[in-house]
Amino acid sequence: MISKIINYTLKVHNYFKNWRKSLIGQLLLRLWFCFILFFIIIGSIQYDALKNSLYQGVEQNLLSDYHSIRNSMYDWLGRSVLPPAKFADLRPGNFVAFYSADSKPKFIVYSYGRINQDMSTFIKQELNFNLYQKALENEPFIYTDSLNNRYMLLVQPVITTDFQNVILGYAIIGEPLYEEDLVLKNSIKTYILNALLVLLISTFLVAYALQKPLQPLLNISATARKIAGGRYDLRLPYYQKTSFEIEQLQEALNHMLSQMEAALNTERKAKENMSRFIADASHELRTPHTSIRGFLEILQRGGVEDKEILNSAHQTMLIETERLIRLTESLLTLNRLAQEEQSGEPPQQYSCSLKDVIPELLPLLNPMLGNRTLKINTYEINKEERLEAAIPDQILPLKPDELKQILFNLLNNAIQYTADNGTIEIITGTDKEKTTIAVKDNGQGIPPEDLPHIFERFFRGDRSRSRTKGQGSGLGLAIVSELVRIRGGEIKVDSALGIGSTFIISFPTVISESLPRTDLQ
Ligand code: ADP
Numbered sequence: 001m002i003s004k005i006i007n008y009t010l011k012v013h014n015y016f017k018n019w020r021k022s023l024i025g026q027l028l029l030r031l032w033f034c035f036i037l038f039f040i041i042i043g044s045i046q047y048d049a050l051k052n053s054l055y056q057g058v059e060q061n062l063l064s065d066y067h068s069i070r071n072s073m074y075d076w077l078g079r080s081v082l083p084p085a086k087f088a089d090l091r092p093g094n095f096v097a098f099y100s101a102d103s104k105p106k107f108i109v110y111s112y113g114r115i116n117q118d119m120s121t122f123i124k125q126e127l128n129f130n131l132y133q134k135a136l137e138n139e140p141f142i143y144t145d146s147l148n149n150r151y152m153l154l155v156q157p158v159i160t161t162d163f164q165n166v167i168l169g170y171a172i173i174g175e176p177l178y179e180e181d182l183v184l185k186n187s188i189k190t191y192i193l194n195a196l197l198v199l200l201i202s203t204f205l206v207a208y209a210l211q212k213p214l215q216p217l218l219n220i221s222a223t224a225r226k227i228a229g230g231r232y233d234l235r236l237p238y239y240q241k242t243s244f245e246i247e248q249l250q251e252a253l254n255h256m257l258s259q260m261e262a263a264l265n266t267e268r269k270a271k272e273n274m275s276r277f278i279a280d281a282s283h284e285l286r287t288p289h290t291s292i293r294g295f296l297e298i299l300q301r302g303g304v305e306d307k308e309i310l311n312s313a314h315q316t317m318l319i320e321t322e323r324l325i326r327l328t329e330s331l332l333t334l335n336r337l338a339q340e341e342q343s344g345e346p347p348q349q350y351s352c353s354l355k356d357v358i359p360e361l362l363p364l365l366n367p368m369l370g371n372r373t374l375k376i377n378t379y380e381i382n383k384e385e386r387l388e389a390a391i392p393d394q395i396l397p398l399k400p401d402e403l404k405q406i407l408f409n410l411l412n413n414a415i416q417y418t419a420d421n422g423t424i425e426i427i428t429g430t431d432k433e434k435t436t437i438a439v440k441d442n443g444q445g446i447p448p449e450d451l452p453h454i455f456e457r458f459f460r461g462d463r464s465r466s467r468t469k470g471q472g473s474g475l476g477l478a479i480v481s482e483l484v485r486i487r488g489g490e491i492k493v494d495s496a497l498g499i500g501s502t503f504i505i506s507f508p509t510v511i512s513e514s515l516p517r518t519d520l521q
Helices: 002-021 023-078 120-124 131-137 178-228 244-300 307-342 354-369 400-416 476-486
Strands: 095-100 105-111 141-144 150-159 167-176 373-376 423-430 434-441 490-496 500-508
Touching: 002 023, 023 095, 023 105, 023 150, 023 167, 023 178, 095 120, 105 120, 131 150, 131 167, 178 244, 244 307, 307 476, 354 373, 354 400, 354 423, 400 423, 400 434, 400 476, 400 500, 476 490, 476 500
Parallel strands: 373 423
Antiparallel strands: 095 105, 095 167, 141 150, 150 167, 423 434, 434 500, 490 500
């Protein structure tokens, strides 16, 4: 039984602990606090007003009693005319106690009518105030006697009537405050009861009225718990007719959730990209290594003796080693670009001209061109003798090495995917806003299904994959597009199978005077 009671008490205690922490609980506690403060202030003002009016009434009574007894006082105290035990002119319940000039009690006169306490006790008590002093002050005051009875008293001197004004003694006109205090006590009781009733009713009303506006908040927290459990696609429902603050909260939270989901998706994608990149890079690195190992094994098993095998092994290992070097360089370039982008430093402005770069590129391209024609704006530059005049002074916001790499990668691809008698063109164009360079070939073209992927890292078209060993690893266009993007440009491709491909790079036009040329390194 006792344990049941303890359990029950604990339950109730826990319930109130939780309730106190709830929003409604918090609001109600604050409401109670305000109500109680309000009732205390209003109550004390009312109490003071009532007390003042009651006590002022008593003071008036004392003064009027004094006036009615004033003329008889001298006779009674000075001439020893015996006073009546009860004096009709006194207010019911009041009394006048007489004292000699040296504060010795003499006699007491009561009123007629209803008396609530035994007044005779008053005169028997020793007074704890100075009669002379109080008579001098000539003001009613409140006095609590040793039996805890409260009185309002007025002390008046009894003086001779022969103009010599000798003090014969003192008269204390008094009225017990029994009735006034009772009225005050009852009014406090009623006031407190009423206040409690108002508090109780308003608690129920406010708790009921708050239920509806706070419901969206409860729903929001329920949804937030689900979201925290991993349902990042969930959004807080929209409530019509809810308060402005809750609407704002819901909007802000939904916005935050969208941002969070986007950030999580980006992170997940970045992780996926990274692991795919590592897998692709490992795969690309493994192929030449495996090939080199295979030839080394052949040579170890006696292939060194056979000159033909030895030559072919050397040839292939050389090609594979070059491929490895190219691959490593491409990876390093991509890594450098990523680091530059992540450094957070403001992008630097570079500038270089085609005139600086093309003459350096031609010696690299010429051996690969075969019978293909390489044109720059209608000039056949691989056969042109006045090369300087043929190359336009096209300025681009790139480092010379970067422009060289972009052109080399594009032209290298164009050469690879164009028949031996094909034509490859560099077409330039400048207007106020854009500077463009296009590399156009009339080669095999890119299948439409490959087009969206050609700028991805390690992407190689089917035909490219089946080409001879030592060809690109699918990083050439990825590097080109990263470089163009980082320097604020755009790259587009236009291609049709059997007709050819055009890679168009465009940058905002650089005003050549405003930028210093970046020297070739
Ligand atoms: P790769 O090193 O394999 O050439 P790239 O990134 O340079 O890698 O090119 C990716 C793919 O885009 C190539 O495998 C090829 O299928 C296609 N491609 C690029 N340039 C051309 C072009 N000029 N003509 C046809 N296909 C091209």
